[in-house]
Amino acid sequence: MHLPKYTARVSVIVASFVFVSSVVYKQVTKMHGDITFREMTGADSSEIDPIPKILRDSLCTDFYKTVCVTNSVVSDPTGSVEPDIKGEVEALRMYEKILHQHPDWSNERVDEELVNRIYTPRRKKMLFEIYDWIQKQMVKLIEKQPEDIIPSTAKDELIRRLRLIVLELPPPASVYGNEPDLFTKNDVYYESFPGDKKVIRVGGAYLLSAKSWFNRVFTIAHEMSHAIDPCELEAGHFEIEGYRRLLQCFQSEKNTGPNRVKDGCTKNNYLGELFSDWLASQVTVQALEFYSSKLKDEDELSKAVMNSVKDLCSEESWMDQNIESHPESRVRVEKIFGRNPALRGLLRCGHGVRRTPYCTFEGKK
Numbered sequence: 001m002h003l004p005k006y007t008a009r010v011s012v013i014v015a016s017f018v019f020v021s022s023v024v025y026k027q028v029t030k031m032h033g034d035i036t037f038r039e040m041t042g043a044d045s046s047e048i049d050p051i052p053k054i055l056r057d058s059l060c061t062d063f064y065k066t067v068c069v070t071n072s073v074v075s076d077p078t079g080s081v082e083p084d085i086k087g088e089v090e091a092l093r094m095y096e097k098i099l100h101q102h103p104d105w106s107n108e109r110v111d112e113e114l115v116n117r118i119y120t121p122r123r124k125k126m127l128f129e130i131y132d133w134i135q136k137q138m139v140k141l142i143e144k145q146p147e148d149i150i151p152s153t154a155k156d157e158l159i160r161r162l163r164l165i166v167l168e169l170p171p172p173a174s175v176y177g178n179e180p181d182l183f184t185k186n187d188v189y190y191e192s193f194p195g196d197k198k199v200i201r202v203g204g205a206y207l208l209s210a211k212s213w214f215n216r217v218f219t220i221a222h223e224m225s226h227a228i229d230p231c232e233l234e235a236g237h238f239e240i241e242g243y244r245r246l247l248q249c250f251q252s253e254k255n256t257g258p259n260r261v262k263d264g265c266t267k268n269n270y271l272g273e274l275f276s277d278w279l280a281s282q283v284t285v286q287a288l289e290f291y292s293s294k295l296k297d298e299d300e301l302s303k304a305v306m307n308s309v310k311d312l313c314s315e316e317s318w319m320d321q322n323i324e325s326h327p328e329s330r331v332r333v334e335k336i337f338g339r340n341p342a343l344r345g346l347l348r349c350g351h352g353v354r355r356t357p358y359c360t361f362e363g364k365k
């Protein structure tokens with residue numbers, strides 16, 4: 001998600017409804033338009049296919065369907081990715097439990113206890129390690145581009161921007177002082193402030209619903225990519241040949257929503273979101289390659305691949321279309337991530353399936 005300061009956020013004041021579980025649950029489901037995760041995937045329960053036996057083959061032939069059109073949660077060796085709502089309900093229940101145990105505590109003290117329970121030292125350490133690893137990979141990826149694609153001065157600026165990002169994680173709860181509802185939300189977002197301040201914040205519910213390391217890599221990489229996405233750079237009047245070619249490729253590909261790409265950054269942040277998915281895909285595939293020797297077999301690899309983008313299956317349909325800037329989930333899951341040539345190589349997808357061109361800084365490849 002990318003939520004620059006000027007866009008409204010879907011916000012719920014947690015403290016006003018945390019006292020009774022059923023109320024909490026109703027409020028959360030209402031926020032999602034009273035739809036279940038199954039409905040969010042766009043499939044009717046009677047039509048949902050079981051998880052295919054041979055996942056790798058299925059990913060090679062129909063990536064989107066394999067990842068999204070099943071109602072089952074899959075576990076890779078690092079964890080699973082549960083529906084968003086599960087993490088939100090769990091976080092709200094933790095909040096409610098603390099209130100019941102300590103009715104005399106102030107709101108501040110309750111918040112502090114909640115963040116201690118959700119943002120544990122172990123979870124924080126994992127996120128900071130992921131952040132460091134992604135930053136290194138992104139710097140390497142920029143540095144290796146030829147001079148005529150990304151000149152040295154531009155490389156310096158892109159790398160400088162990446163290094164300015166601060167991953168802000170509580171405790172203390174005061175880190176998110178201006179938006180305490182984030183403790184119980186799935187939102188993960190990037191925000192840039194006037195001057196050079198750039199932060200990434202991670203909702204508490206996300207840590208409870210998305211346990212897979214691979215999903216966290218994709219999610220954090222997507223947010224970090226916003227620091228150098230074309231819309232962020234445009235604000236700084238920054239033009240690079242590699243970006244020009246990449247955007248030209250996005251425009252020529254009917255798969256990536258060319259009409260919305262053509263709008264540039266004027267109507268919404270579609271281009272910024274597309275770019276961030278594209279860059280996050282490359283970093284996540286590197287993570288999968290890096291980790292693949294530790295995975296037991298191709299079934300574990302396939303599950304890690306699925307979990308990387310599993311949470312992108314649900315469209316954010318309850319949000320106002322003007323606010324919503326993300327490409328539709330099929331584009332995000334399949335066209336940008338699933339068709340990455342290095343990912344298809346890692347899955348050893350055969351030649352039986354036609355290989356489609358993929359956009360790079362150098363153009364269509």
Ligand SMILES: [Zn+2]
Pocket residue numbers: 001002003222223226272273276
């Ligand atoms: Zn985003």
